[in-house]
Amino acid sequence: MTRRSVLTATGLGALGLVGYAGLTQPLGNEVLTKSASGLSDRNFPRAYQAAFRPLPKLAPYEVSWDDGVRVEKYSVSARAGMAQILPTMQTPVIGYNGMVPGPTISVDRGTRVHLRVRNKLEGLQYPDHEQHSHSSGLYLSTHLHGHASLPEFDGYADDRTAPGFCKDYVYENDQPARSIWYHDHATHLTTRNVYSGLAAQYHIHDEAERALLPQGEFDVAMTLSDIMFEADGRARFDDKDHSGLWGDVILVNGQPWPVMKVQRRVYRIRLLNGSISRSYKPYLSTGHAVHMVATDGGLMPATQSVTSWRHAPAERYEFLIDFTKYAPGTQVRLLNASNDKNVDFDHTNKIMAFQVTDAPVDTSDPTWKTIPQTLVPSDVMSLKTSQSSRTRYLQLKKSDVTNIWNINETTWADVIASGYTKVLADPALGAVEMWDLHTSSGGWFHPLHIHLVDFQIVSRNGRAPFAWERGPKDVAYVGPDEKVRVLMRFDREGRYMVHCHNLPHEDHDMMGQFRVGQPGDPDPHDPITAVEPCPDTYPEQL
Helix, strand or coil: CCHHHHHHHCCECCCCCCCCCCCCCCCCCEECCCCCCCCCCCCCCCCCCCECCCCCECCCCEEEEECCEEEEEEEEEEEEEEECCCCCCCEEEEEECCECCCCEEEEECCCEEEEEEEECCECCCCCCCHHHCECCECCECEEEECCCCCHHHCCCCCCCECCCEEEEEEECCCCCCEEEEEEECCCCCHHHHHHHCCEEEEEEECHHHHHHCCCHHHEEEEEEEEECECCCCCEECCCCCCCCCCCCEEEECCEECCEEEECCCEEEEEEEECCCCCCECEEECCCCCEEEEEECCEEEEEEEEECCCCECCCCEEEEEEEHHHCCCCCEEEEEECCCCCCEECCCCCEEEEEEECCCCCCCCCCCCCCCCCECCCCCHHHCCHHHCCEEEEEEEEECCCCCCEEECCECHHHHHHCCCCCCCECCCCCCEEEEEEEECCCCCCEEEEECCCCEEEEEECCECCCHHHCCCECEEEECCCCEEEEEEECCCCEEEEEEECCHHHHHCCCEEEEEECCCCCCCCCCCCCCCCCEECCCCCCC
8 A cells, every 4th residue: 555545545536426516505404315435336335234343442551650640651653554444345544553443542530641642644645735734744633532631732733743753642531431532633634634534432431430331341332433435445535615524324433334233231332423524313223212321521410311312523422222122133223313404315324233132141230231310410510500700602603705614703713823812712710601602604503612621501592401411511512593502610721722523614714712711921831832742763552
């Protein structure tokens, strides 16, 4: 595989499909009967044929103790690789350690993690993105999404690691148990880098979560995404003039519409929507409810049973499925009803299937048939609106003049032009604030991600939040013409980003920043200069 083949793998090709090209106007409820891929019928994957693959796991290369704190060191390299996504051919990818999805990191709460991210993408460029790339290859910036990191370790978009360099990130993992993920966040390259494969899960465990929910093989992490292909198996890229990217093949852990064998017991599913733009509305083919137990920021106060839910890019939901009610041989399918403003194809109404087996069940495990109703309280879910010291308004739209995505008429280009001083908000350290998020550009939805904090969704269009989002969140699904009110506390000083997680919108240019407190001048935690990348001269650690 040559470097040139990887370059073309991650980027190109006109779709040439009537009705799909040029989506620069707001979407309707569009369902297309043709696929977006250029694959022949022989090479197009069939639903429910691939076997489910658990996510790969990463082990620390060193473990030590520092004044009573366990320290684990990990290393990943962003590099080219080949993935067996299609049954008949391989797809060139860019992934952490060359894997797609990347390897999962799993730690106990309070464990300090040192993560070395190495940029091994020398010589690679994306078409029409050379101005945002290093002369010798692609930039990186790694964001641990859902972790309250120091600013210099948060993956600030312009804190970029050049090819041949690496950056050491430090994570304290002092938040409650949660399913989070690390992904690329480099300015103007996030869409392509994540679509090419730079995304992986990261789990924090604690005693409360272990006591309440299934563990081990019955705690199943899933990364949901969509993709389209060229005729030769390369990934096809088309974000429709930065409107969004919708593939015609749905992947779970990198496999198209897989089948997972399950015992007749309760399973815990950690579902990350790692799609670039597509939102989902999952439901079980049997019509039975799933039991929501955790949101982006960890366990909910109480279990919420729902028969379907909206799931935007970057959101994580954990839920329990009770397979005890099904006879061996039953196939239970996880389907997708979709949502307004997606682009759907013949097979995007399917996600995966569960095949119920007659394997013996360990009934000594108390979680085998338990759906807990009361979970754990959390600081953010205990916040009261009366504690808010200020209400701020964030309008999410596309400019009628410049045709650029923005927040309150501010773009990331404006932040750069200001010398990184322009902010959307400047809450005091320890302040509780209410932010009103409003999509006003008609026809679009924006999953808004606020770095650093977990927030409580107080209301949606003046009504109570949906049942499935009644837990700590860091992404708010703001649908067309919706107003979402969120409440949060700012407990760490510094500059952090806020942006749309429809990644073509973020890249062009729906991203701003807020500043907590008055960090000082110079800022000891400047997100770009406090901890800079170093030349990668270290021995490889896998």
